Amino acid sequence: MTTLMLQHALMLQHGVASSDEIQITGDEYHYLIHVRRHNVGDAVELKDPDGNRYAAMVARVQSGTAYLTVGNELSKAPKGFPVILMVAVPKRGLMDDIVRKVSELGAARIIPMLTEHTTVRPSQQKLARWRRIAWESRRQCGRESPLEVKDAEQFTHLVSSPPNLETRLILDPTASTTRPFFSLRSPRPPLGIMVGPEGGFSPGEVAAAQAVGFTPVGLGETILRIETAAIAAVVLSVAVLGGFGDVA
Numbered sequence: 001m002t003t004l005m006l007q008h009a010l011m012l013q014h015g016v017a018s019s020d021e022i023q024i025t026g027d028e029y030h031y032l033i034h035v036r037r038h039n040v041g042d043a044v045e046l047k048d049p050d051g052n053r054y055a056a057m058v059a060r061v062q063s064g065t066a067y068l069t070v071g072n073e074l075s076k077a078p079k080g081f082p083v084i085l086m087v088a089v090p091k092r093g094l095m096d097d098i099v100r101k102v103s104e105l106g107a108a109r110i111i112p113m114l115t116e117h118t119t120v121r122p123s124q125q126k127l128a129r130w131r132r133i134a135w136e137s138r139r140q141c142g143r144e145s146p147l148e149v150k151d152a153e154q155f156t157h158l159v160s161s162p163p164n165l166e167t168r169l170i171l172d173p174t175a176s177t178t179r180p181f182f183s184l185r186s187p188r189p190p191l192g193i194m195v196g197p198e199g200g201f202s203p204g205e206v207a208a209a210q211a212v213g214f215t216p217v218g219l220g221e222t223i224l225r226i227e228t229a230a231i232a233a234v235v236l237s238v239a240v241l242g243g244f245g246d247v248a
Contacts, residue, residue, distance in 0.1 A: 051144030
């Protein structure tokens with residue numbers, strides 16, 4: 001199986017097989033012809049919804065449709081990591097960058113969270129935007145499947161009915177029981193981590209999380225902005241699960 005990886009694959013809504021001829025229209029046609037400026041004879045990469053990758057060639061272009069000949073199957077796209085980020089919805093457009101970077105880092109899921117100190121409640125249009133960002137990021141970073149962007153949930157609901165997690169963490173630099181992130185010993189996946197709003201979690205929220213098995217962890221002595229804390233939390237979560245090789 002070929003291991004070639006071309007950047008910026010075309011994202012298919014269906015499976016294909018070698019020697020097929022397929023038609024590319026709509027947004028993917030625009031991306032292929034007007035954004036990437038491909039021409040007849042150019043090599044491109046295709047990726048189906050299951051993360052299977054294929055080499056292909058632009059055979060012809062006619063009236064808003066590109067006809068591609070599917071070639072060899074390529075090595076499968078890299079899988080993500082069983083990391084779930086539960087992050088308080090920040091102000092301004094910061095969530096766009098959080099979604100994009102968390103996707104690039106390979107987290108499996110992000111859950112926008114509403115806490116006592118959260119002042120922003122995302123609309124369905126915002127959620128749709130974040131899902132589009134996750135989809136586009138999949139194209140750029142080459143991951144097997146897009147980051148799953150869930151509907152926003154109340155902190156109280158996440159504590160009373162938490163996701164299925166083997167390791168539960170909550171960022172809280174103020175708690176007396178806070179541990180340095182890398183003091184964790186062999187955390188088991190899936191790993192979930194909560195990141196609070198700019199005002200931090202309330203003491204009651206931290207206590208409620210601890211009561212259902214969340215361990216307070218810290219990221220050092222400096223005060224981090226929410227977007228920095230969210231990205232750092234995912235980097236370290238992936239690292240302690242072995243995503244970057246031996247970090248010892």
